[in-house]
Amino acid sequence: xxxxxxxxxxxxxxxxxxxxxxxxxxxxxxxxxxxxxxxxxxxxxxxxxxxxxxxxxxxxxxxxxxxxxxxxx
Amino acid sequence: xxxxxxxxxxxxxxxxxxxxxxxxxxxxxxxxxxxxxxxxxxxxxxxxxxxxxxxxxxxxxxxxxxxxxxxxxxxxxxxxxxxxxxxxxxxxxxxxxxxxxxxxxxxxxxxxxxxxxxxxxxxxxxxxxxxxxxxxxxxxxxxxxxxxxxxxxxxxxxxxxxxxxxxxxxxxxxxxxxxxxxxxxxxxxxxxxxxxxxxxxxxxxxxxxxxxxxxxxxxxxxxxxxxxxxxxxxxxxxxxxxxxxxxxxxxxxxxxxxxxxxxxxxxxxxxxxxxxxxxxxxxxxxxxxxxxxxxxxxxxxxxxxxxxxxxxxxxxxxxxxxxxxxxxxxxxxxxxxxxxxxxxxxxxxxxxxxxxxxxxxxxxxxxxxxxxxxxxxxxxxxxxxxxxxxxxxxxxxxxxxxxxxxxxxxxxxxxxxxxxxxxxxxxxxxxxxxxxxxxxxxxxxxxxxxxxxxxxxxxxxxxxxxxxxxxxxxxxxxxxxxxxxxxxxxxxxxxxxxxxxxxxxxxxxxxxxxxxxxxxxxxxxxxxxxxxxxxxxxxxxxxxxxxx
Numbered sequence: 001x002x003x004x005x006x007x008x009x010x011x012x013x014x015x016x017x018x019x020x021x022x023x024x025x026x027x028x029x030x031x032x033x034x035x036x037x038x039x040x041x042x043x044x045x046x047x048x049x050x051x052x053x054x055x056x057x058x059x060x061x062x063x064x065x066x067x068x069x070x071x072x073x
Numbered sequence: 074x075x076x077x078x079x080x081x082x083x084x085x086x087x088x089x090x091x092x093x094x095x096x097x098x099x100x101x102x103x104x105x106x107x108x109x110x111x112x113x114x115x116x117x118x119x120x121x122x123x124x125x126x127x128x129x130x131x132x133x134x135x136x137x138x139x140x141x142x143x144x145x146x147x148x149x150x151x152x153x154x155x156x157x158x159x160x161x162x163x164x165x166x167x168x169x170x171x172x173x174x175x176x177x178x179x180x181x182x183x184x185x186x187x188x189x190x191x192x193x194x195x196x197x198x199x200x201x202x203x204x205x206x207x208x209x210x211x212x213x214x215x216x217x218x219x220x221x222x223x224x225x226x227x228x229x230x231x232x233x234x235x236x237x238x239x240x241x242x243x244x245x246x247x248x249x250x251x252x253x254x255x256x257x258x259x260x261x262x263x264x265x266x267x268x269x270x271x272x273x274x275x276x277x278x279x280x281x282x283x284x285x286x287x288x289x290x291x292x293x294x295x296x297x298x299x300x301x302x303x304x305x306x307x308x309x310x311x312x313x314x315x316x317x318x319x320x321x322x323x324x325x326x327x328x329x330x331x332x333x334x335x336x337x338x339x340x341x342x343x344x345x346x347x348x349x350x351x352x353x354x355x356x357x358x359x360x361x362x363x364x365x366x367x368x369x370x371x372x373x374x375x376x377x378x379x380x381x382x383x384x385x386x387x388x389x390x391x392x393x394x395x396x397x398x399x400x401x402x403x404x405x406x407x408x409x410x411x412x413x414x415x416x417x418x419x420x421x422x423x424x425x426x427x428x429x430x431x432x433x434x435x436x437x438x439x440x441x442x443x444x445x446x447x448x449x450x451x452x453x454x455x456x457x458x459x460x461x462x463x464x465x466x467x468x469x470x471x472x473x474x475x476x477x478x479x480x481x482x483x484x485x486x487x488x489x490x491x492x493x494x495x496x497x498x499x500x501x502x503x504x505x506x507x508x509x510x511x512x513x514x515x516x517x518x519x520x521x522x523x524x525x526x527x528x529x530x531x532x533x534x535x536x537x538x539x540x541x542x543x544x545x546x547x548x549x550x551x552x553x554x555x556x557x558x559x560x561x562x563x564x565x566x567x568x569x570x571x572x573x574x575x576x577x578x579x580x581x582x583x584x585x586x587x588x589x590x591x592x593x594x595x596x597x598x599x600x601x602x603x604x605x606x607x608x609x610x611x612x613x614x615x616x617x618x619x620x621x
Contacts, residue, residue: 033450037457045467 004055074354075283076313077198079130082205084219087236089243097123098410100234100247102222102260106137106197107378107395108253109204113151114403116211117529120410123247124214125236127221127259131201134355135281138194138309138317139389143480143509144396145189146596150528154189156203161193162310167292169474171459173299177469181477186577187512188522192389192477194311196281200392225250225263225374232373249406250374253395258380264371270364271438273385274324275445278331278358280341282316284351294474296444296459300343305444307387307474315354318344319386321444328358361385363434363441369398370423377402382430384437387444387475394433397481398426404594408618413553418619421488429481436476443473483507483597490591490600490613497601498583510534510596513578515560517571523578526571528596531555531614535562536584538605542567547607553614555591560584593617 010016023039024032044053088094099115101108104126115122140148140157148154165182168175181191208214223242224235232250236243252260261268293308295301304321311317320340322331330336337356345351365382369375378395402422408414446452461468482505483489489506499505513523520526527534533548533555540557545567548555557568560578564570573579582590582601591600591613600613615621 033453034457034460037450037453038461041454041457041461041468041471042465045465 002049002052004052004059006059074281075352076315076354077196079133079198080202080205082129082216082218084129084239085217086240087217087220087238087243089236089245090238090240094243094245096231096246096248097121098248099123099251099406100125100232100245100249101251101253102126102234103252103254103258103378103380104201104205104208104216104218105132105253105255105378106201106204106392107380107399108251109201109208110147110151110396111251111253111377111399111403112208112214112216113153113204113211114399115407116208116214117151118403118407119213120407121213122215123217123245124208125217125220125222125234127219127254129218131205132197134357135279135317136197137200137389137392138196138311139393139478140193140195140200141389141393141478141480142187142189142191143478144393145193146509146512146524147396147400149188149524150400150596151204151207153203153207157195157200158189158193160199160203160312161195162290162312163190163193164290164292164310165191166289167294167474167477169462169472170293170295170298171462172297174463176459176462177472186514186575188524189512194309194317196311196313196315197392199312222254222259222263225260227264227372227374229372248373248410251402251406252374252376252380253378253399254380256379256383258376260374261366261376261380264374266366266371268364268366268382270362270383270434272362272364273360273441273445274447275441276322276324276326276328276331276358276360277386278320278322278326278337278340279356280318280320280337280353281311281355282318282341282351283314283354284316284345284349285314286316286349288316296455296474298344301340305474306344316351322358326358331358332356361441363438365427365430365434367427368423369426370419375402375406375419375422377426381426382434384433385441386437387440388433388437389475389478390433390437393478394429394481397429398422400595401426408553414618414620421486421619425481425483425486425488428483428485432481433478440473440475444475480509482509486599488593488599488617488619490609490616492601493609494601494603496603504582504590504598504601506598506600508598510590510592510598511578511581513573513581514575515571515578516574518569523571524596526558526569527592528594530594531617532592533557533605533610534560534582534590534592535568535605536560536573536579536582536588537562537586538589540568540589540605544605544607548610551611551614553618553620555610555614591617 101124169177223237226233295306307319309317369381377398405418458471559570561573599617
């Protein structure tokens with residue numbers, strides 16, 4: 001079973017972060033939200049592994065909004 | 074409506090108003106697609122059946138339109154598949170648009186070598202009319218129009234049904250009651266049985282229009298089209314140049330206002346262009362839900378179709394699943410009525426069809442969540458999928474305008490005998506125990522399709538298996554008989570023999586010389602072997618009928 005990588009996996013972490021922020025430059029909040037959604041879909045397809053994706057979704061949701069992720073099917 | 078006039082089926086005064094009637098083996102409530110399919114199936118099996126309906130005609134207006142291959146195959150067994158196919162409009166191609174661009178197309182065209190197409194579109198009233206005509210041709214099916222069920226008293230060994238007519242009430246008893254009286258089932262209400270599920274906060278306008286057009290015969294679905302911004306639209310062609318259009322309206326729409334021609338015409342003009350020549354046949358506004366009863370069997374009352382479960386319309390999983398309910402139920406009820414199987418067999422109807430309903434509800438709910446996002450973020454992801462779909466093939470798989478009805482595979486049914494031979498093909502499309510029998514072109518004495526030879530009773534499909542005549546005779550003479558169909562075997566005096574002229578039957582059934590498949594009366598596989606074994610076949614029939 002594959003496991004979500006949570007140690008750093010970026011060859012150049014600062015470059016990645018700068019690029020992520022730059023991707024949103026000049027966009028409204030709504031436009032940024034759409035870019036983020038597309039980015040998630042592209043990356044999720046690249047990863048493809050349902051188990052890894054489920055772990056990432058749980059980790060992202062951790063501590064936010066109280067309840068656990070509903071209907072995890 | 075211009076293209077169809079609803080028939081008026083005459084009410085006749087029931088004899089039970091004047092003197093006590095005889096107890097009936099089966100009463101069916103509701104002469105819709107599901108009740109009629111069940112009635113025809115029972116009638117064909119020689120079981121007398123009384124059908125009561127609270128109206129005196131077929132479906133009014135635009136309701137079910139898409140009939141899937143499996144439903145058509147069931148109708149073939151009931152003797153009205155050809156009429157539906159001849160009158161209906163076959164289609165295979167679907168297209169999905171986002172704003173003004175095509176983002177995704179699919180082709181359901183099945184591989185060649187099946188009698189029936191993936192889908193046929195036909196207005197529900199035509200469909201029901203053919204079923205009524207077929208039912209009327211059967212001497213042991215009695216249809217009573219304008220007979221409304223107002224009381225149901227279930228007992229341990231019978232059900233008393235009270236029926237209201239224009240001439241007064243009468244009560245009649247039956248061994249078994251089939252409730253096929255639709256989503257607002259009177260029987261369900263009278264028994265006080267709840268059902269659970271999810272109501273979707275959205276409204277859709279149905280417009281049936283009569284239009285001569287060279288528009289392609291394809292399913293077109295638009296998300297956020299220029300002619301209907303922020304909402305979705307679905308277009309289907311039906312028989313007689315009638316086109317069905319579903320406009321998503323949103324929850325705040327006023328259903329009474331939206332039905333008015335002055336509201337509908339501008340929507341249609343925007344979609345079809347100012348020059349399009351059409352007339353409105355029918356318009357209504359609907360909401361929908363996905364829910365089901367916890368159990369479809371309540372003692373001697375058996376629920377089927379929309380009375381038992383409802384889904385949102387995207388995917389054509391309503392009528393198609395209801396017809397599969399009838400197909401699953403009737404052979405079991407026939408065996409129980411005949412004393413050849415215990416009542417526990419009817420619990421397997423509940424087991425198999427509640428699972429099928431769950432699969433339909435899951436698929437319909439997912440499609441509805443895509444079409445009608447329930448939150449801003451859900452909408453955001455939906456639009457992101459659509460935006461990606463044009464250039465990125467992976468996203469097309471996420472576009473969900475309805476996952477179209479496919480037959481239920483009864484994987485974990487207790488009626489299945491598990492494979493003993495490990496080398497059989499498995500996975501989607503394989504003829505595993507629980508799968509509906511695949512069709513194939515053949516030649517033989519009773520038709521040019523494999524499915525002509527299976528169904529009704531148990532059938533052993535024997536691929537060049539040279540089953541001894543004495544075994545054929547033993548199986549044919551059993552309490553629950555089993556016919557043997559030899560596929561491409563040597564000539565013999567015993568079983569019916571068919572030729573697998575294109576080798577497709579052997580390929581689809583992963584068959585080698587000697588392979589045998591046991592098929593249930595509803596054409597589902599329940600066991601398979603690499604070599605024939607009489608004891609094994611008898612045990613599998615016993616298992617498939619709860620006789621062990």
